[in-house]
Amino acid sequence: MADKIGLSESIAMAVGGMVGGGIFAVLGVVAVKAGPSAWMAFVASGFIAASAGYSFVTLNNQLRQPGTPITFIEVYTGRTALAGMMGWTFVIGYIGTMALYAYAFGSYLVALIGLQTVAGIPAQPFVSTVVVVLFVGINAAGAHASGRTEDTLVGLKIALLLAFCGGGLYYGFVHGQLKSGLTTLGIGPLVAAAVSFVAFEGWELLLFDQESIHNPRTTVKKSIFVSITAVTVLYALVAIVTTSLLSPRTILLNSETALAIAARPFFGAIGFTLISIAALFSTASALNATLFSTSRLMRQLATDKLLPKRLESRGSEPVWSLVILGVLTATLASLGSLNAISSFASLTFITIFGLISFLAYQERSRSIPSVILPAIGTIGAIATIIALIWNLATTEFGTFVIVTVLSLIVITAELVYFERTPIQQEFKK
Incomplete structure (x- = not known):
């Protein structure tokens, strides 16, 4: 019991998973789509995430023993194949998230050191691929960052973001540059909310690790x-500072590193450097942690016969899972655009959270929260799925095609x- 983590550690894990x-x-993608009302997009996404969180918790507490989202599907619907598909969707979502982290890592490193190409290859895809390969190798060798190290990194990046918010809000207030965004309402915030959803994934990992929690x-x-509440407030403040201090054109041209550029007006050149370094550590740490967790999720799915048995690694490290995850992540990070990657990852997690919310609504009790929040x-x-798809189809058709093709491949x-006869027979045994 003494080895199990408590409330403060669990909160740190959830916050670290989201802010990772x-x-x-x-941020840059959201700001481009919503402008000064980007903070509303984060609030909307946070509210939907909190409602989904209520659904996850409700379904979890109705079980005799705490379970995972995959367990929820199997227990409440009685359909093992559907549970397996949920597990696959989680894995795909995490691949999209890792690609986003790798892309961001490459973008910030390129901007920080002024590197444009490596041996004639564009620097960002090259750096993104290298960092993925590096962490696949580290995980395959069995070397992982300690929990204390991860906690320290989480604390540092939260402190730096809070300093960014405090300094930016003060500077913007003194110079009369703060914008409410209330005059730019429309479909923009809803579309931006859909794209920003990937920034709210991470808290659900607590449900996969309940055996370690007191x-x-x-x-x-x-x-x-x-x-979720704390991260929503943090994201909203970051969005207010960024969209108030940077012009729409600056954000559009520098969407990958908008957060670091927004620190320049009040922290100067050192602000850009500090935020960029924080981004490098944060995205690298998040990539490593997600790769570690997802490879073990894949191994567990293979053990439960929901993935090919060859992925059920007999060694201490799920090497085959790590290799597959690495290849898919590096490919997506190298070939996809920031908007395509963030849209695909967000779409995946919106779908997961929406399905679990619908399941909780079906299992509702007579209490008001059990009806309203899952609904x-x-x-x-x-609503956010429709808004995202409509926006991509009408304004960014190339991205729409990429996201659609990726989604169709997954489905x-x-x-x-899961429709193969041998698989179905295995489930019935």
Whole structure:
């Protein structure tokens, strides 16, 4: 019992999972789509995430033993194949997230050192691929960052972001540059909310690690709500500072590193350097941690016969899972645009959270929260999915094609695998 983590550590894990790298990469994309009302997009996404969090917690607490989102599908629907498809979707979502982290890492390093090409190859894809290969090798060798190291990194980047918010708000107030965004309302914030959703994934990992948490039902519930609320406020403040101090054109031309550039007016050149270094450490740490967790999720799915058995590594490290994850992540980070990667990753997690919210609505009790919050999670997910797809189809058709093709590949692979007769027979044994 003494080895299990408590409430404060669980909150730190959830906050670290969300702030891990998404805000450094996705902020520029959100600001381009919503302008000064970008903070509203983060608030909307946070509210939908909190509603989904309530649904996750409710389903978890109704089980005899704490379970995972994959367990929820299997227990409440009785469909093992559907649970397996949920597991695959989680893995795909994490691949998209890792690609986003790798892309952001490459972008910030290139901007920080002024590197344009490496041996004639564009620097960002090259650096993104190298960092993925590096962490695949580290994880395959069994070397992982200690929990204390991860906690320290989380604390440092939160402190730096808070300093960014405090300095930026003061500077903007003194110089009369703060913008409310209330005059730029429209569909922009809703579209931006959909794209920003990837910055709110990470808290759900607590549900996959409940065996390590003291009093998991209560601790996970409190941790999810506290962490989502805190991160929503942090993201909103970061968005206000960035969109107030930078022109729309500057954000458009520097969407990958907008957060670092926004620090220049009040912290000077050192601000850009500090934020860029923080982004490098944050995205690298998040990439490593997500790769570690996802490879073990894949191994567990293979053990449960929801993935090919060859992925059930007999050694201490799931090498085959790591290699597959590395190849897919590096490919997406190298060939995809920032908007395409963030849209695909967000779309995946919106779908997951929406499905779990719908399941919680079906399992609702007579209490008001059990009806309203899952309904908000479900309707919010549907609305943001429609807004995202509509926006991509009408304004960024190339990105729309990429996201659509990736989604169809995932759905087809899942359907083909789980409809195979041998797989179905295994489930029935």
